Amino acid sequence: MSSSSPTGLLRALLAFLVLWLGVVAAPARAQSWTATPRDAVVLRERPPAVPEGWERVSATYLEVYGEPDTMPVLLELSRHGSKSLPILAQKLGVAIGGTIHVVVAPTQKQFFALQPGRAPEWADGTAYPALGQIFLRRPAIRGPQRPLTNVLDHELVHILLGRAFAPQVPPRWLQEGFAQVFSGEYGPDTTREIARGAAGGGLFSLEALTSGFPDDPHRAQLAYAESADFVSWLEQQYGPEALRTVVARTRQGEDVHAALYDATGLFLDDLDKAWSTRLARGNSSFWMAAFTDGSVFWMLAAIFAAVGLVLARRRSRRRFEELKEAERRRDALMRALWRGDGPVG
16 A cells, blocks of 8 residues: 555654654653772772862761752752661662762762763763762752652662672663662653653563663663563562562572572563563553653644544545536536437436
């Protein structure tokens, strides 16, 4: 069928929608970055080098640093971190370890300059587990994104896992999945990201996620979302103890395949099949999640309105042609009757 047919038009519009969803409607915020030194043999926790005159707020388990005019933010983060750390450590089944130092940078330039390593341009927060340091951006330079306390929880999970696994590095899906779920970042946006990825280039298998994340930023964002979804599903299906079992077995040097089997009783392929069943193309509730935000709703409304207008115009044109043809036949019949060679009754 040619692309000028209604079906072809709908296919073209849907293809455009998938492309638009993957590029325009993707969440603007970037995932946080974990900077775990791969050559760290021992933890080297130490205070960060902050400018003279900065305030320091001391709390249980952590120290928070920032400019004097950010004192309300520093107090909020110190209180939140003191309550959150024991909960996160209990969920992960790991020890808190030494003091954690949290720096709230007042400008984007200082956010990068103060760090002991190089952070990506898109980083919303960074964590250095071997040093026990976290770097955040003050709310004034972050814009309307997730709450800073959520970013702190995300980075605290990276610190806890990095310390627990030292000198090794936790599997990427494990640390990013746990960090998103335990910081409250897992939600409708995650499901929409997975639906867009499935519509665009296909989903990753658990085996692929275990091997590492892709370099392409769009596909990497899908890997982040799938990691969070898998960790959330794992907790729902097998309970919090399963998550602690995976952490405990992998940090002891056990292969991820074996660790997941210990936690669930399923081999990786079977676990992948069970998890991905609800992400299948036939699952309407999953696919509807891709179309629940306002921007996508209005985009769909515009597309269906355009399709409706095109189809209505085609129906009108077809009806007009039918009327013209009926009139032509009537005229021909009348001429035949006047000539006496028309049909005889």
